[in-house]
Amino acid sequence: MLTPDTWQKSSFSGGGQGDACVEVAHLDARIAIRDSKAPRRATLTVPTATFTSFIKALKHKS
Numbered sequence: 001m002l003t004p005d006t007w008q009k010s011s012f013s014g015g016g017q018g019d020a021c022v023e024v025a026h027l028d029a030r031i032a033i034r035d036s037k038a039p040r041r042a043t044l045t046v047p048t049a050t051f052t053s054f055i056k057a058l059k060h061k062s
Contacts, residue, residue: 009036024051 007023023039025032031051034043046054 007034007039 006025008025009023010021021036023034023036025034025043026048027045029048030045031048032043032045033051035041
């Protein structure tokens, strides 16, 4: 179950209110992703391995 304290904001969330980012939640075998500006809207869930590969690819591009 996802609770408000389950979600983590990116450390790169931008200035101001810090709401210009995405939030992630670790589930059993999946990662849930949502827009921090609209937390009650739909979330995207992906397998943990897929999310890990995505993050590695982003870091490699930097």
